[in-house]
Amino acid sequence: MQKSDVDIRSLQIGFGGLKVLENLNLHIAKSEFLVLLGPSGCGKSTLLNAIAGLIDVKGGEIHIGGRDVTGAEPKDRGIAMVFQSYALYPRMSVRRNMSFGLTVAGTPRDEIERRVGEAAQMLRLTGLLDRRPSELSGGQRQRVAIGRALVRHAGVYLFDEPLSNLDAQLRAELRVEIKRLHARLGATMIYVTHDQIEALTLADRIAVMQGGVIQQLDTPKKIYREPVNRFVASFVGSPAMNFIPGRITRDSGVEFIAGKSRLSLNGYAFCGQPADAPAVLGIRPEHIELTASDDPSSVSARVEMVEPMGADTLIWCRLADGTAFSFRHDADAHVRVGDTLTVRFPADALSLFDETSGQRL
Amino acid sequence: MRLSLNSRLSAFSALLPALLVMLVVYVGATSWTVWMSLTNSRMLPNNNFVGLRQYEMLLGNDRWITSVHNIVIYGVLLVSLALVVGFLLAVAIDQRVRAEDTIRSIYLYPYSMSFIVTGLVWQWLLNPTLGIQHVLRSWGFEGATFDWIVRPETAIYCLVIAGVWQASGLVMAIMLAGLRGVDEEIWKAARVDGLPKWRVYVSIIVPMMGASFATAAVLLSTGVVRLYDLSVSMTNGGPGIASEVPAKFVMDHLFERANIGLATAAATTMLITVIAVVAPYLYWRARKGGMR
Numbered sequence: 339m340q341k342s343d344v345d346i347r348s349l350q351i352g353f354g355g356l357k358v359l360e361n362l363n364l365h366i367a368k369s370e371f372l373v374l375l376g377p378s379g380c381g382k383s384t385l386l387n388a389i390a391g392l393i394d395v396k397g398g399e400i401h402i403g404g405r406d407v408t409g410a411e412p413k414d415r416g417i418a419m420v421f422q423s424y425a426l427y428p429r430m431s432v433r434r435n436m437s438f439g440l441t442v443a444g445t446p447r448d449e450i451e452r453r454v455g456e457a458a459q460m461l462r463l464t465g466l467l468d469r470r471p472s473e474l475s476g477g478q479r480q481r482v483a484i485g486r487a488l489v490r491h492a493g494v495y496l497f498d499e500p501l502s503n504l505d506a507q508l509r510a511e512l513r514v515e516i517k518r519l520h521a522r523l524g525a526t527m528i529y530v531t532h533d534q535i536e537a538l539t540l541a542d543r544i545a546v547m548q549g550g551v552i553q554q555l556d557t558p559k560k561i562y563r564e565p566v567n568r569f570v571a572s573f574v575g576s577p578a579m580n581f582i583p584g585r586i587t588r589d590s591g592v593e594f595i596a597g598k599s600r601l602s603l604n605g606y607a608f609c610g611q612p613a614d615a616p617a618v619l620g621i622r623p624e625h626i627e628l629t630a631s632d633d634p635s636s637v638s639a640r641v642e643m644v645e646p647m648g649a650d651t652l653i654w655c656r657l658a659d660g661t662a663f664s665f666r667h668d669a670d671a672h673v674r675v676g677d678t679l680t681v682r683f684p685a686d687a688l689s690l691f692d693e694t695s696g697q698r699l
Numbered sequence: 700m701r702l703s704l705n706s707r708l709s710a711f712s713a714l715l716p717a718l719l720v721m722l723v724v725y726v727g728a729t730s731w732t733v734w735m736s737l738t739n740s741r742m743l744p745n746n747n748f749v750g751l752r753q754y755e756m757l758l759g760n761d762r763w764i765t766s767v768h769n770i771v772i773y774g775v776l777l778v779s780l781a782l783v784v785g786f787l788l789a790v791a792i793d794q795r796v797r798a799e800d801t802i803r804s805i806y807l808y809p810y811s812m813s814f815i816v817t818g819l820v821w822q823w824l825l826n827p828t829l830g831i832q833h834v835l836r837s838w839g840f841e842g843a844t845f846d847w848i849v850r851p852e853t854a855i856y857c858l859v860i861a862g863v864w865q866a867s868g869l870v871m872a873i874m875l876a877g878l879r880g881v882d883e884e885i886w887k888a889a890r891v892d893g894l895p896k897w898r899v900y901v902s903i904i905v906p907m908m909g910a911s912f913a914t915a916a917v918l919l920s921t922g923v924v925r926l927y928d929l930s931v932s933m934t935n936g937g938p939g940i941a942s943e944v945p946a947k948f949v950m951d952h953l954f955e956r957a958n959i960g961l962a963t964a965a966a967t968t969m970l971i972t973v974i975a976v977v978a979p980y981l982y983w984r985a986r987k988g989g990m991r
């Protein structure tokens with residue numbers, strides 16, 4: 339099986355007058371697992387369909403495995419695709435669903451049998467080969483759809499929200515299965531989802547999209563720890579990042595002021611020179627720490643609500659000036675509504691954003 | 700759910716008129732027809748029981764035999780051709796053509812015409828001295844011949860042509876609804892699989908549309924049994940008795956030839972044939988439904 343890289347150069351796509359993608363550039367390395375993450379309608383499927391050759395592009399080029407395939411038919415691009423609705427051929431058996439494309443393409447019969455057998459064994463479908471799709475569960479159907487893609491021995495596998503029709507448990511199961519498949523095949527995979535857990539667990543790199551533009555392209559860890567703007571910060575992570583409006587001052591060392599609370603930014607890696615300006619501070623719930631009340635960089639907050647979440651507890655608090663935030667604590671914390679807590683925002687776990695542009699500072 | 704006596708009563712009284720019509724008109728008239736076929740009634744109904752004598756006469760009647768023969772030809776050809784033509788029209792429209800709505804209305808238009816009008820239109824079109832043959836010859840195709848309607852052995856096929864023309868629009872509408880119900884992603888998957896379009900239709904889409912085909916076939920078949928006006932207006936059963944059909948046989952014997960006994964025997968035979976075809980189908984459907 340030959341692995342291919344994918345290179346997208348100034349891609350432009352529109353439907354009628356509506357511009358969906360404009361001047362989009364993206365390079366996906368051989369054997370990479372890239373996840374396209376973004377809210378509904380941001381153009382993820384459009385981009386994936388363009389790579390597959392299922393929609394026409396207005397401008398730009400798409401190269402797969404070093405070959406310009408911008409005008410090529412889907413079958414000639416060395417790709418395979420898995421769809422959200424499974425898109426199985428309903429009146430054909432599982433075996434025929436997987437083999438039909440190869441049969442029509444004129445692949446020798448023993449080769450087809452070998453590939454179908456291999457894919458079935460990999461996806462634990464061996465006992466189901468003679469069933470119809472209507473006789474399968476949702477998870478089994480999606481495995482068949484993945485099998486149909488696998489037998490194509492493609493260089494690039496495309497997934498368009500393959501798990502979003504499944505319930506939470508099956509989703510987790512199949513997620514692991516897809517990850518294992520990637521490790522085993524080493525094929526290039528491009529995976530569309532709006533589920534950030536899927537993105538964070540599966541991806542080598544994540545491209546976070548909004549309004550047809552890639553906001554950030556980086557490893558899951560970087561995306562999570564150092565979001566480049568407020569959109570990425572708020573879209574990734576659950577429970578969501580806290581945002582506290584205030585301003586940065588440099589009176590006595592760099593500090594962030596929100597109402598009457600002052601917070602030392604000593605240890606925060608600024609992208610440029612910090613300036614005296616309004617800003618928004620972002621911090622993830624799990625990065626806020628309880629601390630002793632005599633800690634100089636601490637703030638005190640009143641507990642408003644406690645949400646037990648099993649492994650840990652989400653505590654909703656309000657600062658003296660009225661700003662609300664949530665933080666995560668052990669499940670056995672003895673915190674009750676009305677308590678006053680002293681918490682610390684470690685400077686190295688913060689994200690600071692420009693108030694107007696939303697860009698990371 | 701248990702209903703109170705009161706609401707059951709009102710439900711019953713609401714259904715009563717329909718029930719009466721059903722009992723008196725359908726069951727009553729049908730039983731009377733069957734009874735008449737066992738008598739020797741001529742112009743006026745009488746009650747002289749003669750057993751199956753009328754049925755024997757029927758089987759020996761040339762015109763009846765021709766009628767049955769014709770309806771079989773017409774039925775088989777009409778249903779299969781209308782299904783094929785209607786499906787192809789639907790496929791053509793499904794290619795996202797422009798002015799789809801207009802084209803759809805034009806195709807559906809013939810269905811809104813009565814069989815009488817359809818028959819007259821096609822009678823002119825197929826008439827050798829007025830219609831297609833005449834036009835072709837006037838254009839210089841001297842040898843052009845299209846005289847099916849005046850030849851006894853081909854007249855019934857003219858009814859088929861007119862019937863297909865009339866019914867295809869309806870079949871198209873049913874098929875188009877079926878085609879539009881096909882998940883877009885199936886088409887995408889087929890393109891990624893590299894399947895040619897015709898292959899997708901033949902191997903994937905048509906097998907998915909069993910319900911649409913069944914619906915259309917049932918609707919067409921009911922029209923076949925009733926076939927009467929088309930034969931009257933297009934050929935009036937001719938030339939000779941070449942394009943007679945059973946319903947026309949019944950009507951003619953009932954009113955013109957004043958032979959109620961023979962007419963009702965023919966009608967009863969039609970009824971029994973329909974039941975013999977429909978009952979196993981209904982049974983099969985009920986069993987299939989029960990297994991789900």
Ligand SMILES: Nc1ncnc2c1ncn2[C@@H]1O[C@H](COP(=O)(O)OP(=O)(O)OP(=O)(O)O)[C@@H](O)[C@H]1O
Nearest residue numbers: 353356358376377378379380381382383384385532
């Ligand atoms: N065939 C089409 N005709 C017109 N507009 C379209 C078409 N397909 C998509 N769009 C528009 O393009 C934009 C991007 O759509 P796309 O399907 O790529 O979104 P998506 O990110 O995949 O969203 P989702 O998560 O809901 O699947 C949307 O605003 C949508 O309305």
Ligand SMILES: [Mg+2]
Nearest residue numbers: 382383384498
């Ligand atoms: Mg989508």
